[in-house]
Amino acid sequence: xxxxxxxxxxxxxxxxxxxxxxxxxxxxxxxxxxxxxxxxxxxxxxxxxxxxxxxxxxxxxxxxxxxxxxxxxxxxxxxxxxxxxxxxxxxxxxxxxxxxxxxxxxxxxxxxxxxxxxxxxxxxxxxxxxxxxxxxxxxxxxxxxxxxxxxxxxxxxxxxxxxxxxxxxxxxxxxxxxxxxxxxxxxxxxxxxxxxxxxxxxxxxxxxxxxxxxxxxxxxxxxxxxxxxxxxxxxxxxxxxxxxxxxxxxxxxxxxxxxxxxxxxxxxxxxxxxxxxxxxxxxxxxxxxxxxxxxxxxxxxxxxxxxxxxxxxxxxxxxxxxxxxxxxxxxxxxxxxxxxxxxxxxxxxxxxxxxxxxxxxxxxxxxxxxxxxxxxxxxxxxxxxxxxxxxxxxxxxxxxxxxxxxxxxxxxxxxxxxxxxxxxxxxxxxxxxxxxx
Amino acid sequence: xxxxxxxxxxxxxxxxxxxxxxxxxxxxxxxxxxxxxxxxxxxxxxxxxxxxxxxxxxxxxxxxxxxxxxxxxxxxxxxxxxxxxxxxxxxxxxxxxxxxxxxxxxxxxxxxxxxxxxxxxxxxxxxxxxxxxxxxxxxxxxxxxxxxxxxxxxxxxxxxxxxxxxxxxxxxxxxxxxxxxxxxxxxxxxxxxxxxxxxxxxxxxxxxxxxxxxxxxxxxxxxxxxxxxxxxxxxxxxxxxxxxxxxxxxxxxxxxxxxxxxxxxxxxxx
Numbered sequence: 001x002x003x004x005x006x007x008x009x010x011x012x013x014x015x016x017x018x019x020x021x022x023x024x025x026x027x028x029x030x031x032x033x034x035x036x037x038x039x040x041x042x043x044x045x046x047x048x049x050x051x052x053x054x055x056x057x058x059x060x061x062x063x064x065x066x067x068x069x070x071x072x073x074x075x076x077x078x079x080x081x082x083x084x085x086x087x088x089x090x091x092x093x094x095x096x097x098x099x100x101x102x103x104x105x106x107x108x109x110x111x112x113x114x115x116x117x118x119x120x121x122x123x124x125x126x127x128x129x130x131x132x133x134x135x136x137x138x139x140x141x142x143x144x145x146x147x148x149x150x151x152x153x154x155x156x157x158x159x160x161x162x163x164x165x166x167x168x169x170x171x172x173x174x175x176x177x178x179x180x181x182x183x184x185x186x187x188x189x190x191x192x193x194x195x196x197x198x199x200x201x202x203x204x205x206x207x208x209x210x211x212x213x214x215x216x217x218x219x220x221x222x223x224x225x226x227x228x229x230x231x232x233x234x235x236x237x238x239x240x241x242x243x244x245x246x247x248x249x250x251x252x253x254x255x256x257x258x259x260x261x262x263x264x265x266x267x268x269x270x271x272x273x274x275x276x277x278x279x280x281x282x283x284x285x286x287x288x289x290x291x292x293x294x295x296x297x298x299x300x301x302x303x304x305x306x307x308x309x310x311x312x313x314x315x316x317x318x319x320x321x322x323x324x325x326x327x328x329x330x331x332x333x334x335x336x337x338x339x340x341x342x343x344x345x346x347x348x349x350x351x352x353x354x355x356x357x358x359x360x361x362x363x364x365x366x367x368x369x370x371x372x373x374x375x376x377x378x379x380x381x382x383x384x385x386x387x388x389x390x391x392x393x394x395x396x397x398x399x400x401x402x403x404x405x406x407x408x409x410x411x412x413x414x415x416x417x418x419x420x421x422x423x424x425x426x427x428x429x430x431x432x433x434x435x436x437x
Numbered sequence: 438x439x440x441x442x443x444x445x446x447x448x449x450x451x452x453x454x455x456x457x458x459x460x461x462x463x464x465x466x467x468x469x470x471x472x473x474x475x476x477x478x479x480x481x482x483x484x485x486x487x488x489x490x491x492x493x494x495x496x497x498x499x500x501x502x503x504x505x506x507x508x509x510x511x512x513x514x515x516x517x518x519x520x521x522x523x524x525x526x527x528x529x530x531x532x533x534x535x536x537x538x539x540x541x542x543x544x545x546x547x548x549x550x551x552x553x554x555x556x557x558x559x560x561x562x563x564x565x566x567x568x569x570x571x572x573x574x575x576x577x578x579x580x581x582x583x584x585x586x587x588x589x590x591x592x593x594x595x596x597x598x599x600x601x602x603x604x605x606x607x608x609x610x611x612x613x614x615x616x617x618x619x620x621x622x623x624x625x626x627x628x629x630x631x632x633x634x635x636x637x638x639x640x641x642x643x644x645x646x647x648x649x650x651x652x653x654x655x656x657x658x659x660x661x662x663x664x665x666x667x668x669x670x671x672x673x674x675x676x677x678x679x680x681x682x683x684x685x686x687x688x689x690x691x692x693x694x695x696x697x698x699x700x701x702x703x704x705x706x707x
Contacts, residue, residue, distance in 0.1 A: 008445060008448060015451035019458060022459060022462060076619070362503040
């Protein structure tokens with residue numbers, strides 16, 4: 001009698017524990033399942049023709065130290081950065097640990113490491129975001145450190161780690177990798193057909209890429225697509241145009257949709273601003289911040305795959321996207337790049353331009369040679385801007401419309417310098433040309 | 438005694454709760470794994486009597502290419518023998534009539550012409566052209582220029598067309614691209630399966646038809662700044678099984694959009 005009662009009690013305890021365990025699994029699993037499904041829905045909704053997120057949030061510079069020199073490399077037939085990320089997709093990552101932080105001397109040594117390839121993002125991203133992009137569950141659940149450089153050791157026999165480096169606080173993190181080999185990456189680097197000697201210097205406002213010798217850069221031309229306001233209103237208001245209230249003041253057209261959404265289009269500058277007062281949630285984590293920004297950006301522009309995340313300000317919840325050509329950013333007349341997205345409790349704001357690159361065409365000019373970065377800094381110094389005034393300096397492309405052909409834009413290389421939060425080409429700061437000779 | 442009964446009731450309740458939880462747990466996992474819509478489209482197509490071979494799901498990569506008009510043909514006409522030719526300077530097209538027509542039959546015509554074009558005194562740059570069954574008809578044998586790295590170009594600017602009259606090949610017209618430039622780093626292209634599904638979704642494939650041929654080749658997108666720009670295009674031949682009529686569909690391989698001949702004003706098959 002007593003024995004059977006004991007069995008019943010044990011079974012009961014067992015059943016209770018099982019139900020608790022099962023409930024736990026269902027709770028955590030449905031959460032994951034729903035989150036997973038949400039991500040899926042957004043990717044299928046934003047249809048297959050859009051640029052994948054790992055191309056928009058991607059390193060733009062590849063810097064290779066082959067043991068003697070450090071060089072910026074590029075292959076104009078195959079994007080090395082995308083290919084390296086594809087290789088990394090198969091790697092297994094372990095947890096991230098910090099090696100050091102706020103140590104300028106050690107930092108410089110790390111980013112100038114011999115026999116290494118580094119992928120440089122234009123702006124810092126986080127470990128969990130990288131985990132999402134490379135589909136690594138370990139990284140997705142790791143501490144969410146920020147970084148903007150991935151340093152891959154090419155002597156993988158001695159050091160089985162990759163390093164993540166953050167320019168803003170001179171911190172370096174270590175991730176050990178398994179099932180990884182440097183061989184395929186070295187192979188990709190050797191295929192590069194553009195190769196510029198660089199030196200990475202720690203300056204007051206960050207790490208600058210110095211071109212130690214004059215650099216040869218190609219000129220590009222693109223057919224551009226100039227979109228009409230109507231195309232944006234149908235895409236952004238999700239409704240037929242009958243409900244739109246339109247007003248006009250000179251060249252500025254305003255479209256309202258029932259006081260919740262507003263599009264302001266400046267036909268003179270070709271700049272548009274879209275306010276969505278219904279979207280009042282602010283992203284809670286960095287990954288959601290990038291994902292939501294990406295979805296909004298590709299909703300506005302989905303042509304040739306040149307768009308990259310250029311700047312992300314987590315404190316102000318601002319994201320800036322810019323178009324790139326061969327690893328160099330394109331600067332248009334606007335101060336906000338190509339697309340700027342801001343999240344706030346009052347709603348989201350999207351600034352963008354109505355002209356986008358559509359189809360590459362052969363350019364009439366072949367190559368331009370730009371001065372070395374050192375002579376550019378000397379020129380700026382002569383014009384009264386000291387090195388410490390310079391917040392950033394980048395070789396990039398200037399957007400110049402052709403006078404005889406409105407549909408074609410020429411992209412000519414020059415140095416862009418940021419002083420007092422304004423990006424301007426070198427010739428505007430100094431009245432001198434950035435070209436050599 | 439009462440307490441024991443309560444224990445048994447609790448046991449039954451908890452065991453049934455466990456069973457329920459286990460079932461719902463498994464259910465939720467199944468939904469995650471079954472989300473492929475493409476396979477259902479394919480089986481729907483089969484139900485509508487649309488037949489096709491195994492569809493390739495692998496997506497490749499391709500470039501934006503550009504070329505400038507050139508006079509390579511007219512500069513080399515001195516090498517041609519036993520034919521009379523004309524050269525159109527605006528379309529850069531060479532039209533030639535053979536002094537001794539080639540006699541062909543329906544079965545050996547491709548083989549015979551293939552041998553003929555190998556010789557430089559017969560056709561300039563002949564080794565760079567490849568027979569294109571999709572563009573050929575009973576009265577025309579079409580060869581498209583083929584780059585050994587980049588692949589075929591299906592376009593009026595890179596074509597070699599032989600005219601057949603009463604089993605005799607009397608002459609040909611030729612256009613030639615001298616220098617294909619890669620204008621942009623390579624980009625992913627849609628797979629064969631993707632574009633067949635796109636064509637079906639756009640009602641471009643009628644019931645009771647057969648997909649006989651699908652080929653990826655470069656085709657003209659537009660002309661700008663005096664150059665021609667080419668993009669990869671999927672050429673799909675669909676045969677109606679009742680009327681035996683072939684129709685050629687074109688799909689932009691970068692975007693997956695169906696190219697309507699009427700909207701572009703371009704007829705690639707000429």
